[in-house]
Amino acid sequence: MAFMSEENQREIKTIFEQLDHDVHLEFFTERESPIIIPGGNCPTCKDTRLLLQEVVALSDKLHLDVHEVTTTGEAARQQGIDRIPALIMSAEGVQGKIRYFGLPSGYEFSVLIGSLVDVSRADADLADETNEVLSKLDKGVHIQVFVTPT
């Protein structure tokens, strides 16, 4: 079953006309298994993967790379991923790291679409004062924003 209606797909394709640089989506998920394990480790991994596959199909500037891992897997360790489903978005000109943990559904789906455009354009659209604060950073800053789907 498709997550997006044809109308949604058309709207998002229009939004994606604003994409500039290619965006790489590194997606970390559990290994798919024909066996259904009740209450398995990652109940939203499969849906997130299908949703992302639908999204990247709407623009040739979006590239999805799927990593099937255990949470202690090598690829996950290298990227500092300690939980799944996890998505890292990157593009030319993007300096830091932008990640999404969980299934971006409901309102958060539009946040994901907007984030892909911002990342592609490497456009943070920040005030001069904020850029000044950022320019003085000499150590890591970890910002976590907790959201719900509705």
Next chain:
Amino acid sequence: MAIANLHVVADVVEVSEFPDLANRYGVRGVPQTVINESVQFVGNVPEAVFRQHLERAVSAG
């Protein structure tokens, strides 16, 4: 901010999927933002307010 600066890691976390994090940070309302484990605030705040929280977190070490 993470677009603009290599020191910044910005995460969005679906809190209903990761109740351990909700418990760790005492998430009661959304969006709730946590910066460097030291500063927390709830709500979609203006950029200037976010910047003040960021400065507070950075100066807290």
